[in-house]
Amino acid sequence: MDDLAVSTRGLRKTYRTRRGKRVVAVRGLDLDVPAGGVHGFLGPNGSGKTTSIRMLLGLIRADAGTMTMFGRPVPERLPEVVSRVGAIVESPKFFPAFSGRKNLELLAEAIGAPRSRVGEVLAETSLGERGKDKYRAYSLGMKQRLAIAATLLKEPDLLIFDEPTNGLDPAGIREIRETMRSLGAQGRTVLVSSHILAEVEQVADTVSIIGHGRLLASGTVAEVIGGAGKGTVKVAIDNHEAAIPVLTEAGWTVRLDGGYLYVDGAAHPADVTRRLAERGMYVAELAPVRADLESVFLELTAGEGLGTDEIKPGPRGGDR
Numbered sequence: 001m002d003d004l005a006v007s008t009r010g011l012r013k014t015y016r017t018r019r020g021k022r023v024v025a026v027r028g029l030d031l032d033v034p035a036g037g038v039h040g041f042l043g044p045n046g047s048g049k050t051t052s053i054r055m056l057l058g059l060i061r062a063d064a065g066t067m068t069m070f071g072r073p074v075p076e077r078l079p080e081v082v083s084r085v086g087a088i089v090e091s092p093k094f095f096p097a098f099s100g101r102k103n104l105e106l107l108a109e110a111i112g113a114p115r116s117r118v119g120e121v122l123a124e125t126s127l128g129e130r131g132k133d134k135y136r137a138y139s140l141g142m143k144q145r146l147a148i149a150a151t152l153l154k155e156p157d158l159l160i161f162d163e164p165t166n167g168l169d170p171a172g173i174r175e176i177r178e179t180m181r182s183l184g185a186q187g188r189t190v191l192v193s194s195h196i197l198a199e200v201e202q203v204a205d206t207v208s209i210i211g212h213g214r215l216l217a218s219g220t221v222a223e224v225i226g227g228a229g230k231g232t233v234k235v236a237i238d239n240h241e242a243a244i245p246v247l248t249e250a251g252w253t254v255r256l257d258g259g260y261l262y263v264d265g266a267a268h269p270a271d272v273t274r275r276l277a278e279r280g281m282y283v284a285e286l287a288p289v290r291a292d293l294e295s296v297f298l299e300l301t302a303g304e305g306l307g308t309d310e311i312k313p314g315p316r317g318g319d320r
């Protein structure tokens, strides 16, 4: 189907490390990326994001499963769609002594893109005037934006960025985020992987959350956040000891943190106030807690015993 830019079913990859240990990096991944807009591909370090992206791009072979890009099975029919796809998986090589513009002009020539595209892509990535400066004088954020500009030369419909903000300062992160947002708004599909959920939350139209090589949740940011962590209410009250049993009797879960009670499970915040008031206890402060992707992620992975702390990057090598 062409309304999906990317789709995978049962995708699987096992690495064998130099010491002969088997590492299942991707275990039956079902991923759907709608065409148009920014899709956040989220998961902690080592959850299989890079491996999945490399399989999609035909850089490594899957052990099992199927993948499509714009409805075409890949890697079999990758040549038909490759011109519609731009990706940054590793830092691309540019000539340090040449300007950003010169580097892009050389690339445009190499791939047969019109020279006029160079000015356009510099503008699209807000490099504009700085295109005249030497590459070696660029900040990390500018280098990363030049890499994005290079992928834009051939006007791809799908852009795949693997952790594009790694190592950038807050200003650099903001610039990349704005670039992604404007690319998505132009109707392109941006598939961006990240382990920093808060970063993607602000630009993604839809997200997929993976843990240990498997899909844990997907949908719009609102759907994913709404589905987990729903109905938590933060309560400030003088007498914690007396309030806790009253709230647990109502069937809610209560936890004390930083002087506040966090009450899970109440359908409406007002139910919490009412229940306490009935027992002559009055809240000093009450606020619904909006779950962010970070807490959603922890909630989703907790059941799997795969919290972020438990996943440590394994030994690397082999075919990487």
Ligand SMILES: Nc1ncnc2c1ncn2[C@@H]1O[C@H](COP(=O)(O)OP(=O)(O)OP(=O)(O)O)[C@@H](O)[C@H]1O
Residues within 6 Å of the ligand: 015, 016, 017, 023, 024, 025, 026, 043, 044, 045, 046, 047, 048, 049, 050, 051, 052, 163, 195, 312, 313, 314, 315, 316, 317, 318, 319, 320
């Ligand atoms: N070439 C390789 N040989 C052996 N194991 C590997 C290789 N590449 C990745 N792995 C392991 O596979 C698992 C998934 O790694 P992958 O890089 O795909 O995850 P990721 O979500 O992209 O994480 P990161 O953000 O750290 O790159 C990890 O346990 C990793 O150590």
